[in-house]
Amino acid sequence: xxxxxxxxxxxxxxxxxxxxxxxxxxxxxxxxxxxxxxxxxxxxxxxxxxxxxxxxxxxxxxxxxxxxxxxxxxxxxxxxxxxxxxxxxxxxxxxxxxxxxxxxxxxxxxxxxxxxxxxxxxxxxxxxxxxxxxxxxxxxxxxxxxxxxxxxxxxxxxxxxxxxxxxxxxxxxxxxxxxxxxxxxxxxxxxxxxxxxxxxxxxxxxxxxxxxxxxxxxxxxxxxxxxxxxxxxxxxxxxxxxxxxxxxxxxxxxxxxxxxxxxxxxxxxxxxxxxxxxxxxxxxxxxxxxxxxxxxxxxxxxxxxxxxxxxxxxxxxxxxxxxxxxxxxxxxxxxxxxxxxxxxxxxxxxxxxxxxxxxxxxxxxxxxxxxxxxxxxxxxxxxxxxxxxxxxxxxxxxxxxxxxxxxxxxxxxxxxxxxxxxxxxxxxxxxxxxxxxxxxxxxxxxxxxxxxxxxxxxxxxxxxxxxxxxxxxxxxxxxxxxxxxxxxxxxxxxx
DNA sequence: GAGCCGGCACTAAAATGACG
DNA sequence: CGTCATTTTAGTGCCGGCTC
Numbered sequence: 133x134x135x136x137x138x139x140x141x142x143x144x145x146x147x148x149x150x151x152x153x154x155x156x157x158x159x160x161x162x163x164x165x166x167x168x169x170x171x172x173x174x175x176x177x178x179x180x181x182x183x184x185x186x187x188x189x190x191x192x193x194x195x196x197x198x199x200x201x202x203x204x205x206x207x208x209x210x211x212x213x214x215x216x217x218x219x220x221x222x223x224x225x226x227x228x229x230x231x232x233x234x235x236x237x238x239x240x241x242x243x244x245x246x247x248x249x250x251x252x253x254x255x256x257x258x259x260x261x262x263x264x265x266x267x268x269x270x271x272x273x274x275x276x277x278x279x280x281x282x283x284x285x286x287x288x289x290x291x292x293x294x295x296x297x298x299x300x301x302x303x304x305x306x307x308x309x310x311x312x313x314x315x316x317x318x319x320x321x322x323x324x325x326x327x328x329x330x331x332x333x334x335x336x337x338x339x340x341x342x343x344x345x346x347x348x349x350x351x352x353x354x355x356x357x358x359x360x361x362x363x364x365x366x367x368x369x370x371x372x373x374x375x376x377x378x379x380x381x382x383x384x385x386x387x388x389x390x391x392x393x394x395x396x397x398x399x400x401x402x403x404x405x406x407x408x409x410x411x412x413x414x415x416x417x418x419x420x421x422x423x424x425x426x427x428x429x430x431x432x433x434x435x436x437x438x439x440x441x442x443x444x445x446x447x448x449x450x451x452x453x454x455x456x457x458x459x460x461x462x463x464x465x466x467x468x469x470x471x472x473x474x475x476x477x478x479x480x481x482x483x484x485x486x487x488x489x490x491x492x493x494x495x496x497x498x499x500x501x502x503x504x505x506x507x508x509x510x511x512x513x514x515x516x517x518x519x520x521x522x523x524x525x526x527x528x529x530x531x532x533x534x535x536x537x538x539x540x541x542x543x544x545x546x547x548x549x550x551x552x553x554x555x556x557x558x559x560x561x562x563x564x565x566x567x568x569x570x571x572x573x574x575x576x577x578x579x580x581x582x583x584x585x586x587x588x589x590x591x592x593x594x595x596x597x598x599x600x601x602x603x604x605x606x607x608x609x610x611x612x613x614x615x616x617x618x619x620x621x622x623x624x625x626x627x
Numbered sequence: 628g629a630g631c632c633g634g635c636a637c638t639a640a641a642a643t644g645a646c647g
Numbered sequence: 648c649g650t651c652a653t654t655t656t657a658g659t660g661c662c663g664g665c666t667c
Contacts, residue, residue, distance in 0.1 A: 460639095460640075460641095461639070461640060461657075461658070462640090462657085463640070463641065463656095464640070464641085464655065464656035464657055464658095465655080465656065465657090466640095466641090466654065466655035466656050466657095467640065467641045467642085467654095467655080467656075467657095468641090469655090470641065470642065470653095470654070470655080471641065471642060473642090474641090474642050474643080475642090477642095478643090485643085485644060485645085486642085486643055486644065487643090487644080487652085487653095488642060488643050488644070488651095488652065488653065488654095489651090489652040489653045489654090490652095490653080491642080491643085491653080491654090492642085492652080492653035492654040492655090493653065493654070494654095495642095495653085495654065495655095496653075496654045496655070499654080499655070500655095514656085514657090518657085568629060568630070568667095569629070569630095569666060569667040570666080570667075571630095571665075571666040571667065572629060572630050572631095572665090572666075572667080573630090574666090575630060575631075575665080575666090576630065576631090579630085579631070593632095593633085594632090594633075594663095594664090595631055595632045595633065595663080595664075596632090596633090596662085596663045596664040596665085597663095597664075598631080598632090598664080598665090599631085599663080599664035599665040599666095600664060600665065601665095602664090602665065602666095603664080603665040603666070604665090606665080606666075628667105629666100629667095630665100631664105631665105632663105633662100633663105634661105634662090634663105635660100635661085635662090636659100636660085636661085636662105637658105637659080637660080637661100638657100638658080638659075638660095639656100639657090639658080639659090640655100640656090640657090640658095641654100641655105642653100642654100643652100644651100644652095645650100645651085645652095646649105646650085646651090647648105647649090647650090
């Protein structure tokens with residue numbers, strides 16, 4: 133047991149409360165003096181000595197568990213996100229990360245039963261009318277306030293900021309997270325195969341789930357955590373989401389159970405499957421149940437010729453759908469907001485069926501009402517999601533085989549021809565590039581040096597006009613001056 | 628079509644219930 | 648099982664200019 137290192141009243145020789153109040157305003161030499169002051173209180177004012185803030189009391193509390201994370205924490209906490217190895221324990225509960233003026237902290241590992249949803253915590257916001265001490269606590273996706281205790285979040289009902297320095301921040305950060313949910317709670321263990329008893333009645337709208345509802349990020353982050361950590365996490369998804377996910381479309385089994393497959397670092401046979409593993413992002417819908425089976429070593433998705441599915445007919449004719457399953461794009465700021473908003477919206481309108489159109493309209497208004505600081509909370513989450521997406525995308529691209537790309541491009545070409553898509557063909561990142569012409573090497577040479585850029589382009593910034601200037605310069609070159617470019621190796625390859 | 632890149636237009640993304 | 652309703656954002660495609 134380590135010795136205490138926090139301050140106590142004895143460290144100061146006088147009451148810390150007295151000390152603090154004296155420091156706060158020279159006129160207040162004691163808590164009692166504060167009560168007697170005529171100065172208007174900008175914060176919730178105590179009305180008796182019993183209510184006075186006492187640092188002594190705080191200092192005598194046992195020290196809080198220290199954050200357990202790896203890496204460094206940049207001012208926004210993004211680095212902590214990136215380097216964090218226990219993402220599913222991460223709680224952005226306070227303002228240095230998600231709010232203003234708070235702390236980066238982790239949930240209590242012993243009591244925490246949620247998912248990375250925790251780091252959506254605190255993403256509360258306030259909309260007109262102004263907050264009052266009587267305002268109900270925010271009841272968003274974030275932290276568990278008992279639904280019976282607070283009014284649900286809605287554009288027309290005020291809710292309390294989760295900023296820790298908000299005087300009206302009325303205790304909505306309870307670690308006890310209980311909320312109504314019509315969602316199906318899914319307990320996921322961190323094994324590669326997850327099993328969930330699943331019966332139709334579980335889909336009913338009156339199920340009480342003790343779990344926080346996940347946002348997109350929750351699920352994404354949880355996917356990460358699920359494959360890297362041993363502590364169980366929880367996930368709830370709506371029946372619809374389930375329908376569109378790997379969960380029920382691909383994994384519903386005759387035995388009435390859902391089998392979750394987390395294929396980690398699957399030892400692909402050659403060629404590697406185009407959809408190596410749904411280890412990130414939202415649980416994606418698989419093409420067919422059979423497609424999602426766990427492949428044994430040596431067996432690959434592409435190599436199977438048994439019972440060819442429609443997409444496997446791509447080997448024969450024009451594919452009717454893409455066989456690739458790239459990572460989903462990261463949710464935008466709005467999407468993250470709206471996902472949370474919708475959760476709360478549903479609790480507000482429990483009697484009616486959800487009208488997504490109306491919710492989106494209301495959500496749009498609520499979104500516009502956010503302050504910059506409040507939006508920044510979502511922007512940061514979006515940035516983090518984007519970074520993660522880019523990592524996933526790069527990893528996914530590395531798994532593509534030339535055959536994957538060829539078949540995908542056949543599909544895309546057909547889609548473009550049919551006017552169904554504008555997507556261009558995939559490029560093979562590993563394919564050798566066509567050699568640059570001498571003129572293009574000349575262009576590169578110019579752009580590689582600011583002095584040459586100034587010499588040739590002057591102050592011209594428009595690329596099209598730069599091209600004209602460069603072409604003019606190229607024509608002015610003598611054969612001898614062009615020689616270095618003409619003599620360059622004409623074949624470039626990429627490793 | 629290879630290189631560049633600003634600007635514009637378009638599209639995909641998420642949520643869920645209803646419907647064909 | 649796909650599409651539609653709605654919102655905002657971010658990503659993508661395309662264009663122009665040039666030469667080979």
